[in-house]
Amino acid sequence: xxxxxxxxxxxxxxxxxxxxxxxxxxxxxxxxxxxxxxxxxxxxxxxxxxxxxxxxxxxxxxxxxxxxxxxxxxxxxxxxxxxxxxxxxxxxxxxxxxxxxxxxxxxxxxxxxxxxxxxxxxxxxxxxxxxxxxxxxxxxxxxxxxxxxxxxxxxxxxxxxxxxxxxxxxxxxxxxxxxxxxxxxxxxxxxxxxxxxxxxxxxxxxxxxxxxxxxxxxxxxxxxxxxxxxxxxxxxxxxxxxxxxxxxxxxxxxxxxxxxxxxxxxxxxxxxxxxxxxxxxxxxxxxxxxxxxxxxxxxxxxxxxxxxxxxxxxxxxxxxxxxxxxxxxxxxxxxxxxxxxxxxxxxxxxxxxxxxxxxxxxxxxxxxxxxxxxxxxxxxxxxxxxxxxxxxxxxxxxxxxxxxxxxxxxx
Ligand code: PMP
Ligand code: GLN
Numbered sequence: 540x541x542x543x544x545x546x547x548x549x550x551x552x553x554x555x556x557x558x559x560x561x562x563x564x565x566x567x568x569x570x571x572x573x574x575x576x577x578x579x580x581x582x583x584x585x586x587x588x589x590x591x592x593x594x595x596x597x598x599x600x601x602x603x604x605x606x607x608x609x610x611x612x613x614x615x616x617x618x619x620x621x622x623x624x625x626x627x628x629x630x631x632x633x634x635x636x637x638x639x640x641x642x643x644x645x646x647x648x649x650x651x652x653x654x655x656x657x658x659x660x661x662x663x664x665x666x667x668x669x670x671x672x673x674x675x676x677x678x679x680x681x682x683x684x685x686x687x688x689x690x691x692x693x694x695x696x697x698x699x700x701x702x703x704x705x706x707x708x709x710x711x712x713x714x715x716x717x718x719x720x721x722x723x724x725x726x727x728x729x730x731x732x733x734x735x736x737x738x739x740x741x742x743x744x745x746x747x748x749x750x751x752x753x754x755x756x757x758x759x760x761x762x763x764x765x766x767x768x769x770x771x772x773x774x775x776x777x778x779x780x781x782x783x784x785x786x787x788x789x790x791x792x793x794x795x796x797x798x799x800x801x802x803x804x805x806x807x808x809x810x811x812x813x814x815x816x817x818x819x820x821x822x823x824x825x826x827x828x829x830x831x832x833x834x835x836x837x838x839x840x841x842x843x844x845x846x847x848x849x850x851x852x853x854x855x856x857x858x859x860x861x862x863x864x865x866x867x868x869x870x871x872x873x874x875x876x877x878x879x880x881x882x883x884x885x886x887x888x889x890x891x892x893x894x895x896x897x898x899x900x901x902x903x904x905x906x907x908x909x910x911x912x913x914x915x916x917x918x919x920x921x922x923x924x925x926x927x928x929x930x931x932x933x934x935x936x937x938x939x940x941x942x943x944x945x946x947x948x949x950x
Contacts, residue, residue, distance in 0.1 A: 565691065573910070577897070578591045584902070585905065589936075590897075598839070599842070605834065606831050606834070614831060615831040619830040621818065623649070624651070627833045630836070630837040632645040635808055639779050641776065650808075651833060652790075655792035655794070657803075659762060663689075663728075664824075665816040665819060666758050667687070670692070671692050671724075671725035672692065672693045672721060673692045673725065674720070676697050677920070678736065696916050699711055707873070713751075727758070731777075732768060732878045733878065735882050737875030737881060739876035740775070745780055753786070760790065761778070761787060761790065763776060767851060772877075789808045791805065792805035793840075797839045804829050804833060854879055854930065856933070857929040861940070868943055870925075884923050891923055894910040897909065904942045905942045909926040909927075
């Protein structure tokens, strides 16, 4: 993120004569992730961290005990199978079938990964040839840009439109997206529910995207890690649409659904051909990971529906608390349809530059948030938007709101 580094960091004193830059040119511009930067700032300043999305309450104790038991009983302490343990692959296949009517063969059509992060990297590295274009919604989740770059691909933004009077939700401009398809377009990289805007694609939008993928013979990689955090409308997996199962690599993860983001158990579902392609790269990234945690997540996926209902109801209440509080303080707040993030517009506060706003926020009132601009190529388009997470205890959200009230006071 050289554009906002200090001039000195931008141009370090050249003490090494003619040494070439260490970082490969395709990775230029990829500095420390904003999540690491902002969480470190929160710790350093004692701020309430509504930046990086991780819950402040762990998932079910019974699932944590299951992981501990697996370690003590010697299950998964040595390399698990490359595809993941059969129990978890079966549980993932059953989850897709029970929730969405999608049938996958656990032996050939399911792959367990080191979180969704590795699944995204492995999928992009598997299918992109150098120069291939990847269309993705902007703002991008930050690992998308990095992984497209690592694969030698070219990212093509489909900039999401902020809420308007006619469309009071973040929404895609599907005509603009269609117009950006070229002969080099290889992948449509989707994320619904969408981080950071909280948009959930409607079935009609998904149908249009599916038609484009079929017409132009695109592979769809769809990141559905927030599939169980939908508060308005319903989550519709792209793979359920007619003709899409054969060209869709679906990615999800246990981190959000079960509040164990540190365990890093994710998965891929797709046809045997697609999953084999992803496994081909995955086996040389980590090979395997998280053996004992795989046993615990296999159990978690079989929790009764009540678990999912209660988890999303609890987050919905916290969304409402934070949204109402931020609106009262004068932020522009649009309805979060899914995820555990609220994207706010800071212009009603008389602010324009989200990056400067977020850098100053810990000092001004002891709260950390994420500037959406870092997820945009078009920095101008992202400048006024700032993301807050609500996956924290209600009292923490209330305390953050109390602190943010200082913004309203004359300085
Ligand atoms: N995709 C999106 C949209 C995310 O928000 C996250 C989350 N943190 C990930 C992928 C990564 O998931 P994981 O922690 O399972 O690697
Ligand atoms: N997905 C989380 C977020 O968007 C953070 C993930 C990370 O730190 N890499 O806040």
